[in-house]
Amino acid sequence: MSNVESALRPALITGDKTMHQITEDICRPIEGKANKYWWMAFSVSCAALLWWIICVSYTVGTGLGVWGLNKTVGWAWDITNFVWWVGIGHAGTLISAILLLFRQKWRLSINRSAEAMTIFAVICAASFIVAHMGRPWVAYWPLPLANQFGSLWVNFNSPLVWDVFAISTYFSVSLVFWYSGLLPDFAVIRDRAKTKSMKFWYTLLSFGWSGTAKNWQRFEEMSLVLAGLSTPLVLSVHSVVSMDFATSIIPGWHTTIFPPYFVAGAIFSGFAMVQTLLIIVRKVLGMEDYITMYHIDMMNRIIVVTGSIVGVAYITEFFIAWYSGVEYESYAFINRATGPYWWAYWSMMTCNVISPQLFWSAKLRRNLTFTFFMSIIVNIGMWFERFVIIVTSLHRDYVPSSWAMFSPTWVEMGIFIGSLGLFFVPFLLFTRFFPVIAMSELKTIFHSSTSQVKKQQAESKKGDLVNG
Amino acid sequence: MKNIQVETTNATYVFSGRSKMICFILMAIGIISIIAQFATHYEQAWANILHANFFFMGMALCAAFFVAVQYVARAGWSANIMRIPEAMMTWLYVAMPVMIIILIAGGHHIYHWMHDGITDKANPHYDSIIAGKSPYLNMPFFYLRLIAYTAIWCWGAYMLRKLSIAEDTEGGNSNYFKATKVATFFVILFAVTSSTAAWDIIMSIDVHWYSTMFGWYTFAGMFITALTGMAMWIVYLKSKGHLEEVTEHHLHDVGKFMFAFSIFWTYLWFAQYLLQWYSNIPEEVVYFRTRLDYYRWPLWIAVFLNFVFPFLILMTRDAKRKFFILVFGGTIILIGHWLDNFNMIIPGVLSNNHSFHWHIGLYEIGTTLGFLGGFLYMVHSKLASAVLIRKNHPMTVESMHHAI
Numbered sequence: 001m002s003n004v005e006s007a008l009r010p011a012l013i014t015g016d017k018t019m020h021q022i023t024e025d026i027c028r029p030i031e032g033k034a035n036k037y038w039w040m041a042f043s044v045s046c047a048a049l050l051w052w053i054i055c056v057s058y059t060v061g062t063g064l065g066v067w068g069l070n071k072t073v074g075w076a077w078d079i080t081n082f083v084w085w086v087g088i089g090h091a092g093t094l095i096s097a098i099l100l101l102f103r104q105k106w107r108l109s110i111n112r113s114a115e116a117m118t119i120f121a122v123i124c125a126a127s128f129i130v131a132h133m134g135r136p137w138v139a140y141w142p143l144p145l146a147n148q149f150g151s152l153w154v155n156f157n158s159p160l161v162w163d164v165f166a167i168s169t170y171f172s173v174s175l176v177f178w179y180s181g182l183l184p185d186f187a188v189i190r191d192r193a194k195t196k197s198m199k200f201w202y203t204l205l206s207f208g209w210s211g212t213a214k215n216w217q218r219f220e221e222m223s224l225v226l227a228g229l230s231t232p233l234v235l236s237v238h239s240v241v242s243m244d245f246a247t248s249i250i251p252g253w254h255t256t257i258f259p260p261y262f263v264a265g266a267i268f269s270g271f272a273m274v275q276t277l278l279i280i281v282r283k284v285l286g287m288e289d290y291i292t293m294y295h296i297d298m299m300n301r302i303i304v305v306t307g308s309i310v311g312v313a314y315i316t317e318f319f320i321a322w323y324s325g326v327e328y329e330s331y332a333f334i335n336r337a338t339g340p341y342w343w344a345y346w347s348m349m350t351c352n353v354i355s356p357q358l359f360w361s362a363k364l365r366r367n368l369t370f371t372f373f374m375s376i377i378v379n380i381g382m383w384f385e386r387f388v389i390i391v392t393s394l395h396r397d398y399v400p401s402s403w404a405m406f407s408p409t410w411v412e413m414g415i416f417i418g419s420l421g422l423f424f425v426p427f428l429l430f431t432r433f434f435p436v437i438a439m440s441e442l443k444t445i446f447h448s449s450t451s452q453v454k455k456q457q458a459e460s461k462k463g464d465l466v467n468g
Numbered sequence: 469m470k471n472i473q474v475e476t477t478n479a480t481y482v483f484s485g486r487s488k489m490i491c492f493i494l495m496a497i498g499i500i501s502i503i504a505q506f507a508t509h510y511e512q513a514w515a516n517i518l519h520a521n522f523f524f525m526g527m528a529l530c531a532a533f534f535v536a537v538q539y540v541a542r543a544g545w546s547a548n549i550m551r552i553p554e555a556m557m558t559w560l561y562v563a564m565p566v567m568i569i570i571l572i573a574g575g576h577h578i579y580h581w582m583h584d585g586i587t588d589k590a591n592p593h594y595d596s597i598i599a600g601k602s603p604y605l606n607m608p609f610f611y612l613r614l615i616a617y618t619a620i621w622c623w624g625a626y627m628l629r630k631l632s633i634a635e636d637t638e639g640g641n642s643n644y645f646k647a648t649k650v651a652t653f654f655v656i657l658f659a660v661t662s663s664t665a666a667w668d669i670i671m672s673i674d675v676h677w678y679s680t681m682f683g684w685y686t687f688a689g690m691f692i693t694a695l696t697g698m699a700m701w702i703v704y705l706k707s708k709g710h711l712e713e714v715t716e717h718h719l720h721d722v723g724k725f726m727f728a729f730s731i732f733w734t735y736l737w738f739a740q741y742l743l744q745w746y747s748n749i750p751e752e753v754v755y756f757r758t759r760l761d762y763y764r765w766p767l768w769i770a771v772f773l774n775f776v777f778p779f780l781i782l783m784t785r786d787a788k789r790k791f792f793i794l795v796f797g798g799t800i801i802l803i804g805h806w807l808d809n810f811n812m813i814i815p816g817v818l819s820n821n822h823s824f825h826w827h828i829g830l831y832e833i834g835t836t837l838g839f840l841g842g843f844l845y846m847v848h849s850k851l852a853s854a855v856l857i858r859k860n861h862p863m864t865v866e867s868m869h870h871a872i
Contacts, residue, residue, distance in 0.1 A: 006865055008542065235732075247747060248747070254743070256739065256740045257684065259735075259736075260739070312659055313680075316680050320679075320680045323678055325597045
């Protein structure tokens with residue numbers, strides 16, 4: 001990548017940092033002690049995780065009857081939460097793979113934590129699949145180990161089986177991508193370690209990274225190969241998730257736009273979650289010079305674009321449901337918007353389509369409080385989207401005598417709230433023990449995008465030609 | 469803040485007499501094919517003209533989309549190749565009026581829902597499904613929408629080109645920022661109109677059928693043709709000794725786009741096919757059933773040319789940097805998407821006339837060559853009317869140093 005940059009581009013590292021200061025700033029949370037805010041957050045998360053363990057154990061021990069599911073609504077919060085978490089898990093790989101291919105330099109300050117978020121979110125998603133199986137001790141049945149079970153071979157025609165493949169592939173590639181990116185940074189911490197135990201652990205974690213030219217060359221090559229592999233995965237995972245619904249013949253589920261529309265929605269929700277997390281992280285860990293308002297602005301732009309794509313998809317679905325002339329299709333959508341679940345539908349519409357349009361205003365995109373508020377709104381909206389798709393399409397069956405409503409029990413609600421603990425416990429540990437910013441990679445833009453380079457550029461008589 | 473003035477070599481393009489001659493010959497072939505088709509009362513005639521016009525309209529429209537996205541995304545690498553899509557998008561000024569003429573003059577031969585009395589209960593040809601769609605599919609509203617598309621798309625192309633040329637002489641960044649605003653509005657309007665236009669012009673041919681994916685699927689195909697067209701124009705201009713500042717690195721990036729969007733198109737094609745095949749709902753599956761029964765060769769050859777072929781030959785880094793591969797591969801991709809458009813348009817028109825006897829022969833190819841001649845003429849003359857590398861573009865410095 002060239003170091004020459006247009007004068008239009010703002011600095012990505014502010015505060016006139018030197019290389020050494022960058023290392024210091026990013027290693028500080030790992031080398032120092034946690035502050036009281038971290039401990040407070042960690043205690044609350046641990047309590048939530050404990051609650052998750054209790055609720056899941058109760059479900060497994062007693063049976064799925066402790067949930068609010070009924071004959072008509074056989075999938076509700078379980079799959080809603082599964083899709084919600086998988087969706088959140090999309091931003092990390094989008095940032096690390098697709099934005100790498102597009103050579104977006106601003107990804108460098110946010111990719112590490114977004115990838116960590118991806119991994120923990122996919123774990124949360126998988127937990128809902130296992131929990132809703134009813135008999136989690138046979139959770140290995142969807143794997144094609146069929147020769148061990150006599151004639152019982154998994155049904156390869158089932159999108160549920162495709163899902164197992166899609167998500168496990170996505171998880172493994174994301175994990176490898178994330179971990180390999182961490183190697184040079186672990187080595188930095190290893191080399192700076194002052195205590196024996198830190199030296200020991202970071203030596204183990206850094207896989208003998210020595211920072212030679214050969215190391216870096218292999219690192220770059222591997223990043224590109226992994227980016228190439230993950231790019232189709234970003235699209236395929238949520239496409240396959242959408243096919244869990246779209247291959248059926250249930251009105252409201254069967255629609256061909258689902259795969260790309262789910263992908264757009266996933267990126268939308270993923271970026272909202274990245275915003276929620278990073279706005280807190282930059283404040284608590286003092287990373288304002290690395291995660292600048294420009295970074296937040298760029299993420300807000302992605303949110304407004306993907307939110308609008310989702311909006312186009314909502315309108316398309318609604319229009320084609322009418323256009324098709326199929327009365328069941330039309331009814332499914334009219335029922336969504338005006339039936340007993342109208343509040344869920346309009347929450348979704350307001351949170352996902354209408355309110356993100358405010359981000360067309362540059363002023364609001366660069367407002368921290370507003371961005372934080374919006375990121376929560378989008379997370380809520382995307383949860384409602386899945387709830388609307390799943391429950392409103394099911395609850396009024398073809399036969400009116402089977403019409404039913406769904407209400408969750410405390411157990412389901414507990415598992416959902418608890419899953420936030422399952423997510424935040426590892427994420428908080430990550431912020432303490434792993435460098436939250438990919439410092440070695442970040443230094444590759446040191447000569448093109450720091451505030452001192454930008455000052456030089458402004459003063460230079462040659463206009464925007466710097467380091468040419 | 470002052471931008472670099474680029475001293476470009478060979479930046480003036482001259483539309484040579486020989487090139488003009490070629491364009492006129494192609495147009496003549498087109499006119500003869502069109503006249504011959506009508507003279508022989510050929511049932512595919514109107515559909516062929518629609519097919520050819522839609523193909524180049526899509527290419528021009530997505531060239532405008534490409535230009536707009538470069539502004540909105542603050543792209544730097546592409547600054548030196550912008551004049552090419554900026555020339556391609558001006559074909560919209562011709563393609564859209566021609567589209568309106570085709571659909572006014574030939575609409576009845578293309579769209580079953582335009583037939584007289586089809587929404588009239590008393591009429592023996594009454595069709596309740598079409599009657600249900602008539603609040604949307606009726607002639608006044610249909611033509612009104614076409615006029616709206618024409619206005620929006622031509623406005624976008626006109627403004628983006630005007631601001632780009634003004635920047636050459638005026639300098640500064642104000643035109644760039646103005647163009648960014650125009651581009652943002654254009655992208656928003658494009659997001660809606662590209663889908664609705666695909667429903668109107670193409671999906672309503674198979675009037676009983678519906679697919680929510682259709683708009684995005686049509687867009688994916690159009691976008692590849694625009695990217696491929698750009699790659700081929702770069703190669704052509706470079707082979708004539710122009711565009712020295714555009715290097716193999718730029719070509720590599722355009723090649724990557726061709727590769728990536730070929731896969732994206734396949735993804736949408738496959739998802740649409742899979743979901744309708746899987747659910748096997750009669751109203752939906754009839755669309756692919758017709759094509760599998762009567763259009764098997766065009767269907768599978770299109771998938772092969774649009775997916776397997778670009779996937780294999782554009783895979784490597786070196787391939788995306790070679791003139792020959794880009795031109796050869798590009799030709800195949802263009803043929804593939806032309807064939808895909810054939811599959812989207814012709815089966816519906818013919819089955820509306822209770823026929824499955826399709827042809828791809830001199831009439832079809834001749835019509836397309838005619839539109840190709842017009843398109844090439846427009847692009848040649850627009851390339852000749854402004855310097856080939858934009859002066860004063862704030863991103864020029866990045867494009868000059870682009871290395872991957």
